[in-house]
Amino acid sequence: MATLELDSVRKTFQDDSGEIVAVDDVSTAIDDGEFLVVVGPSGCGKSTMLRMVAGLESITSGTVSLNNRVINDVKSQDRDIAMVFQSYALYPHMSVRGNMSFGLEESTDLPDDQIAEMVSETAELLGISNLLERRPTDLSGGQQQRVALGRAIVRDPEVFLMDEPLSNLDAKLRAQMRTELQRLQEDLGVTTVYVTHDQTEAMTMGDRIAILNDGRLQQVATPLECYHEPANQFVAGFLGEPSMNFFDVRFERGVLVGDAFEYPLGPEVREALDGTTDLVLGIRPEDIELAETASNDHDFATTVDVVEPMGDENTVHLKFDEGVETMIATADGFTRISAGDDVVARIPAESIHVFDRETGEALRNRSLDSKTLSAALE
Amino acid sequence: MSDAEIRRADATTRVARLRRTVQQTSPGEVVLYAVLVVMAGFYLVPIESGLVTSIKTNTAIIGTAPYAPPGANGVTLEKWGTAIDALLRGMGNSLLYAVPATVISAVLGSVTAYGLTMPTWKRAYKAPLIALIVAGIFIPYQAVLVPLTQFWSQWVGIAQHLSFVWALGVPDDYAGIVELVITHVAYGLPICTLLFRTYYKTMSTEMIESARLDGASLRRVYRRIVLPLSGPMFAVVLIYQFTQIWNDLLFTLVLVSTESSPAAPVVLILAGLGSSLEGQDFALRMAGAFFAALPTLAVYIFFGEEFAEGVSA
Structure with a gap:
């Protein structure tokens, strides 16, 4: 049971071409029992951040504290932290039992029979009791994954660190393990930091998600907050599949002027812009409504370019009749729509996001019925 | 079907299979296998010649070609007996330094x-x-011979330090064996280190990190993770080092020097075996050479499987 705190943590590597900043001034606190998912594109520094917490990577500046104690100079083996690696990193010369008891043997003075008992309890919890005498090489990927988890759980550490633990599993097993991992974490109540590049895992698993790009923390918030109220254009584009449509626009005379369209703004939005004129308009594909005929000034004439049927819904690529810009909309799976059709795309005023084009900062996020959001967050 | 019928049916299918194989073999393959057989013969002839020579009588050696088998009256095991008698004590001495030096290095x-x-x-x-360490691998034996004798004879008087051993009745020539052990360990250390380093670099770093996070200290990680996984590389290093040390004549010549010494290693005795003023006793030399090579052969057979695994790693 522990709180983990990162304060202005920075990591730089020396390269032939000079200094490379891997993690830049990251500060965040993870509460006792919280499940924090760190997500970002590959090379964003998320694994480095995790490895610094584990003590496998030195910290260039800043502090990492566990239960208000700075652990920068505490060796990995003394941190009481367990980590699950993407490759599982099982000890190939030991049986599953050996793998699971290794940590207890090395980090505690518990007698052998007590260790054996704890190992069989954990194995039971994970449903791998029948595998205890097998070698890792004789196990399937999913089974190895469970053993790796078991090895971490049996130690009952202060913090779990997980570095993309599910990315070597096939899609079906991954979805299943996702749920199971979430349930386990809830039952055990151990503070967990989970690194992934998979936004589905980020959205579904965490109490909060931390989005990292280029070593910088972009936003730390609940998944729904990040989705609906992104702090900047990066977060808005990173979360969501298909991702948010962005259009470079200029603000002129109360109207957003783009290559292909002009979008009139309401007074509330105009005020939020606060005089910035170079902007990016963002709209999520699921917020675009498709209609037969244009009825107001938020409706635009488009032609269907490609339709990707997903079964439950159709991903529709639209081309504006004027200009070269395209956008993606999602439509109900039963909508009859095919390439070449003329449709009207309605971009509802309450669903738009507006970003500063230079800084990427969100100036205006979609308006949400705050009651709906808080209800959803409950 | 009766037994005979089954056997006949079996034979027919076997003939059919053979015919199919012959038909499917292309001329290219025939040439390939012919070349391979010739090459295998070429490599094996010296060994075969040595073996047949070692069991020939003196007259048979003069009367037959080196690779030809001896005639019915030309066979004798007498030379093997002589060789074993002459080499056995050297064999013991060689093991006395080759085994510790190999294991320690x-x-x-x-x-x-x-x-x-x-x-x-x-x-x-x-x-x-x-x-x-890498530079250490490339120092030629010849370059260190003089400093080596200086080192052992003038700087480190190992014979004096071990006086209590000689007091027990062990001939003090055995100081040379101790010197050989230390010299071979020092000389073998660079190549052993490099071989193990290459192997350890391929080990999963995540596994080692995982062990560290599991609470194991550096020493414990070595004992419980790295060492148990080093088996194949140990096989490679043991075979290589053992063969190298067993066969080395140069250091033994410098440090033990005479074949008459009670501590003479097998290579020293072998060097003089079967040559005298009357000429070469080829049969005796061959028998001695084969006998002296037996331990290296044994090491290969013993660690062969791990060796293959280690080399491919």
């Missing part, structure tokens, strides 16, 4: 390589050490 090499691979050191400290 392998263990030290493994530990050194672990120290140079796994812990996170500063590159600036690690690189010069590795460069030094």
Whole structure:
């Protein structure tokens, strides 16, 4: 049971071409029992951040504290932290039992029979009791994954660190393990930091998600907050599949002027812009409504370019009749729509996001019925 | 069907299969296999010649070609007997330094390589050490002969330090054996270290990190993870080092020097075996050579499987 705190943590590597900043001034606190998912594109520094917490990577500046104690100079083996690696990193010369008891043997003075008992309890919890005498090489990927988890759980550490633990599993097993991992974490109540590049895992698993790009923390918030109220254009584009449509626009005379369209703004939005004129308009594909005929000034004439049927819904690529810009909309799976059709795309005023084009900062996020959001967050 | 019928049916299918194989063989393959057979014969002829020579009588050696089998009256095991009698004590002496030197250099090499691979050191400290070790591999034996004798005879008087051993009745020539052990360990350490280092670099770093996070200290990680996984590389290093040390004549000549010494290793005795003023006793020389090579052969057979695994790693 522990709180983990990162304060202005920075990591730089020396390269032939000079200094490379891997993690830049990251500060965040993870509460006792919280499940924090760190997500970002590959090379964003998320694994480095995790490895610094584990003590496998030195910290260039800043502090990492566990239960208000700075652990920068505490060796990995003394941190009481367990980590699950993407490759599982099982000890190939030991049986599953050996793998699971290794940590207890090395980090505690518990007698052998007590260790054996704890190992069989954990194995039971994970449903791998029948595998205890097998070698890792004789196990399937999913089974190895469970053993790796078991090895971490049996130690009952202060913090779990997980570095993309599910990315070597096939899609079906991954979805299943996702749920199971979430349930386990809830039952055990151990503070967990989970690194992934998979936004589905980020959205579904965490109490909060931390989005990292280029070593910088972009936003730390609940998944729904990040989705609906992104702090900047990066977060808005990173979360969501298909991702948010962005259009470079200029603000002129109360109207957003783009290559292909002009979008009139309401007074509330105009005020939020606060005089910035170079902007990016963002709209999520699921917020675009498709209609037969244009009825107001938020409706635009488009032609269907490609339709990707997903079964439950159709991903529709639209081309504006004027200009070269395209956008993606999602439509109900039963909508009859095919390439070449003329449709009207309605971009509802309450669903738009507006970003500063230079800084990427969100100036205006979609308006949400705050009651709906808080209800959803409950 | 009766037994005979089944057998006949079997034979027919076998003939059919053979015919199919012959039909499917292309001329290219025939040439390939012919060349391979010739080459295999070419490589095996010296060994075969040696073996048949070692069991020939003196008259048979003169009367038959070296690779031809001896006639019915030309066979004798007498030379083997003489060779074994002459070499047996040397065999013991050789084992006395080859085994410890091999084991010690392998263990030290493994530990050194672990120290140079796994812990996170500063590159600036690690690189010069590795460069030094690599340089050690390329020092020729001949270049160190004079300093080596100087070192043992003038600087380190091992014979005096071990006086209590000679007091027990062991001939003090055996000081040379101790010197050989230490010399071979020192000389073998660089190559052993390098071989283990290459192997350890392929080990999963995540596995080592995982063990560290599991609470194991550096020493415990070596004992419980790295060492148990080093088996194949130990096989490679043991075979290589053992063969190298067993067959080395140069250091034994310098440090033990005479074949008449009670501590003379097998290579020293073998060098003089079967040559005298009357001429060469080819049969005796061959028998001696084969007998002296038996331990190296045994090591290959013993560690063969791990060796293959280690080489491919």
